[in-house]
Amino acid sequence: MPALSRPILSVSNLIAGYGNTSVIKGIDFEVYEGEIVGLVGPNGAGKTTFLETIAGTVKPRAGKIFWRDKRIDALSVMARRKLGIMLVPQEAYMFPMMPVKANLEVSGVLNRDRDTRELMAYVHEIFPVLKAREKQIANTLSGGERKMLAVGMGIVSSAKLIMIDEPSIGLAPRLVTKLLENLKKIKEDTGRTLVLAEQNVKILNIADRIYGLEAGETRFCDRTQNLDESMVAELYMGK
Ligand SMILES: Nc1ncnc2c1ncn2[C@@H]1O[C@H](COP(=O)(O)OP(=O)(O)O)[C@@H](O)[C@H]1O
Numbered sequence: 001m002p003a004l005s006r007p008i009l010s011v012s013n014l015i016a017g018y019g020n021t022s023v024i025k026g027i028d029f030e031v032y033e034g035e036i037v038g039l040v041g042p043n044g045a046g047k048t049t050f051l052e053t054i055a056g057t058v059k060p061r062a063g064k065i066f067w068r069d070k071r072i073d074a075l076s077v078m079a080r081r082k083l084g085i086m087l088v089p090q091e092a093y094m095f096p097m098m099p100v101k102a103n104l105e106v107s108g109v110l111n112r113d114r115d116t117r118e119l120m121a122y123v124h125e126i127f128p129v130l131k132a133r134e135k136q137i138a139n140t141l142s143g144g145e146r147k148m149l150a151v152g153m154g155i156v157s158s159a160k161l162i163m164i165d166e167p168s169i170g171l172a173p174r175l176v177t178k179l180l181e182n183l184k185k186i187k188e189d190t191g192r193t194l195v196l197a198e199q200n201v202k203i204l205n206i207a208d209r210i211y212g213l214e215a216g217e218t219r220f221c222d223r224t225q226n227l228d229e230s231m232v233a234e235l236y237m238g239k
């Protein structure tokens, strides 16, 4: 259970989109430290646009975004990244021509107060494949390995809020279960906060709370244990 104190991220009446079209139509959203929040909704609901607006790659048309007490909606992507807000996009990014190990080491540059080697050892414990493949060039990793590397980079860089856009997409069912379990373990071991945009119903197994998005609006928001799983799966999930 997360400590229900002040939210670390607080979004009010957010409106954002592309050109003249509003895709996000007035969303209120809160995230508390140390919780996993699932953002579910059908294709085109606005999940990606919403995460990108928080990360800073999409500029909001109206509304406010706070990181603790600091208003951040006019800050650059890098300024938000330095505060500890990180987005792992659907096509997980990295330094494609560098080996896996170097990708992790470079991420340590963003981390001023912790031992990069210690954090890398933790990442290797959670994702042993990143140790086994440390000399491999990053863009030759499989989709699942790439996602693990991106999450590992977030851990090494001490990102406080790691938002992952569709962590399960493209992964075999067994790997989905494993990755989601690992994300829960990361939350429990390190106290990192996670926001996961998902269409896979397995998100209900690890999220503390769920926001249901449809056509750019919040349809519901509740603790996962209060939700009717089959109803959520039918209305808001791809599978
Ligand atoms: N770069 C873009 N330019 C114009 N429209 C976009 C862009 N990205 C997404 N959209 C539109 O915004 C809507 C929401 O998309 P998206 O945020 O990707 O939803 P989701 O991630 O829930 O599938 C869709 O109608 C999509 O076509």
Ligand SMILES: [Mg+2]
Binding pocket: 047, 048, 049, 165
């Ligand atoms: Mg999306």
